[in-house]
Amino acid sequence: MAPYESDDAVGAARDEETRSGRRKAARYAVPVAVVGVAAATIGLVPALADSGDPDLPKVTAQQLIDKIAKSDVQQLSGTVKISTDLGLPDLGGLESGLASGLTQGSGSGSAADPRSRLTELVSGTHTLRVAADGPDRQKLSLLEQGSEYSVIHNGKDVWGYDSKSGQVSHGTEAAAGKDRRAEPPATPGDFAEQALKAVDDTTSVTVDGTAQVAGHDAYKLLIKPRQSGTTVGAISIAVDAKTGMPLKFTLTPRSGGAAVLDAGFTEVSFARPAASTFDFTPPKGAKVTEQKDGKGPDEGAAKPGSGKGLEGEGAKGLEGTKGASGGTVLGKGWTxxxxxxxxxxxxxxxxxxxxxxxxxxxxxxxxxxxxxxxxxxxxxxxxxxxxxxxxxxxxxxxxxxxxxxxxxxxx
Incomplete structure (x- = not known):
C-alpha cells in the first residue's frame, strides 16, 4: 500500500488551493450536483508515462495538487466541449413545462439571463468558446445551431446576449458578485476546483499517467472514493504540465458506462486575447433587461459557494451544519x-x-x-x-x- 501525506500537509494543500482559487481570472460557478461532496487523501504514487503518451518528469499526487493550487493563468482563449449524461428520462416534450415549474421565480425572465440559460448545460453536448484577460475581462459563448448565447464581463459591466431572440441582459460586477449563478461554468478548472475543495480520508488521489489534451502535455490526476454506497466511480483531471491549469475533467459513475460529465478543451491558447473580444454594444432594437444588483424574487436562495442548500465548502465542513431552509448534511465524504x-x-x-x-x-x-x-x-x-x-x-x-x-x- 502506498504511504499517504500527513494531516498537516493535506490541510496546507487545501488552504493553498483555496487562496489560489480566489486569484483566478476566469472563475465561474459550478453545477453543484456534480462534485459537491468530493474529498481526497493524497497518494504518493508517481506518474508513469503510458505508451504513446508524453514522457514527463515523475511527480507525486501532492506535487500535482500543489501545481494546480499555484496555477494563476491570467490570459487564455479556447474551445471547451462539455457532455453531460445524467440519464434523465425522455419527457416526450414535457421538458419545458417541467423546467418552468422547477425554476419558477428565479432569474429575470429574459432569454439572455444567465440564471435561466445555464440549465441547458444539465444534459447533452455543448460547445463553448471562452476567453479571459485578467480578473476584469472574461467572455463565454455557448455555440448553438444558427445562434449564439454569450456572457461578457468587461470592467464593471456584465452582459448577456441571446442572438436568437435578440434579448440582452445587463448588470454590474457588484450584482454578479451577489448572485454567483450569473457566472456560468466555463473550463475544466471550474469543476476541478470544486472536486479538490475538501480533503479527508474518504478518497484516494493518485497520479494516473500522462496524456495530450488540446495539443498540451498533461498529467492525469485520479480521484476515487473509498466509501461504499456512493454512485460516483471516479474523477479524472488532466493537468497542463507547464501551467498547472486543468485541461480536462471527467466524472464516471460507479455503475459504469459513459461519463456523467466530460468537460475538456479541444483547443486552448495562453496568449492575451484581443481587447475587442470583450467589447459589447446592444444591437439596435434589442430588448435590454437591467438586473437589480441581486435583488429579486430569488434573493436569499442557495448560491454556489455560499454554503447553503446542497453545496458549500465540502462534506467535511458541512457535516451537521445548517443550510438553506434549516437543511442539514448527514454523514461525510462521498456518502x-x-x-x-x-x-x-x-x-x-x-x-x-x-x-x-x-x-x-x-x-x-x-x-x-x-x-x-x-x-x-x-x-x-x-x-x-x-x-x-x-x-x-x-x-x-x-x-x-x-x-x-x-x-x-x-x-
Whole structure:
C-alpha cells in the first residue's frame, strides 16, 4: 500500500488551493450536483508515462495538487466541449413545462439571463468558446445551431446576449458578485476546483499517467472514493504540465458506462486575447433587461459557494451544519446526504399555476416506504433524491437504499 501525506500537509494543500482559487481570472460557478461532496487523501504514487503518451518528469499526487493550487493563468482563449449524461428520462416534450415549474421565480425572465440559460448545460453536448484577460475581462459563448448565447464581463459591466431572440441582459460586477449563478461554468478548472475543495480520508488521489489534451502535455490526476454506497466511480483531471491549469475533467459513475460529465478543451491558447473580444454594444432594437444588483424574487436562495442548500465548502465542513431552509448534511465524504423540510405536505411540488408538475414527477420516480412512511425516489446516474409524503427531501450522490436508510434514521 502506498504511504499517504500527513494531516498537516493535506490541510496546507487545501488552504493553498483555496487562496489560489480566489486569484483566478476566469472563475465561474459550478453545477453543484456534480462534485459537491468530493474529498481526497493524497497518494504518493508517481506518474508513469503510458505508451504513446508524453514522457514527463515523475511527480507525486501532492506535487500535482500543489501545481494546480499555484496555477494563476491570467490570459487564455479556447474551445471547451462539455457532455453531460445524467440519464434523465425522455419527457416526450414535457421538458419545458417541467423546467418552468422547477425554476419558477428565479432569474429575470429574459432569454439572455444567465440564471435561466445555464440549465441547458444539465444534459447533452455543448460547445463553448471562452476567453479571459485578467480578473476584469472574461467572455463565454455557448455555440448553438444558427445562434449564439454569450456572457461578457468587461470592467464593471456584465452582459448577456441571446442572438436568437435578440434579448440582452445587463448588470454590474457588484450584482454578479451577489448572485454567483450569473457566472456560468466555463473550463475544466471550474469543476476541478470544486472536486479538490475538501480533503479527508474518504478518497484516494493518485497520479494516473500522462496524456495530450488540446495539443498540451498533461498529467492525469485520479480521484476515487473509498466509501461504499456512493454512485460516483471516479474523477479524472488532466493537468497542463507547464501551467498547472486543468485541461480536462471527467466524472464516471460507479455503475459504469459513459461519463456523467466530460468537460475538456479541444483547443486552448495562453496568449492575451484581443481587447475587442470583450467589447459589447446592444444591437439596435434589442430588448435590454437591467438586473437589480441581486435583488429579486430569488434573493436569499442557495448560491454556489455560499454554503447553503446542497453545496458549500465540502462534506467535511458541512457535516451537521445548517443550510438553506434549516437543511442539514448527514454523514461525510462521498456518502453525504443533504436533507431539508419543504414544509409541503403531500410530498411532490405542484409547480407553476395550471401545471401538473407533481403528476409528471410522480410518474418518473420509484415509490418507496419504510419507518419514515412513504415517498418517491428520483434517480439519475449520479444524484438520487427521496421526497417523502410529509415533505422532507433527502438527496446526494448515493444509492436509493442509502436514502431510505437515512430517512428511516431521521424518524
Amino acid at each position: 453525504s446526504i443533504a436533507t431539508f423540510d419543504t414544509g409541503a405536505k403531500g410530498g411532490l411540488p405542484t409547480g407553476a399555476k395550471g401545471s401538473d408538475l407533481g403528476g409528471v414527477l410522480g410518474s418518473l420516480g420509484d415509490k418507496v416506504s419504510g419507518k419514515f412512511g412513504k415517498g418517491t425516489v428520483f434517480s439519475t446516474r449520479l444524484i438520487n433524491a427521496l421526497i417523502t409524503d410529509d415533505g422532507k427531501v433527502y438527496a446526494g450522490a448515493v444509492t436509493k437504499d442509502a436514502l431510505v436508510k437515512a430517512a428511516n434514521a431521521g424518524k
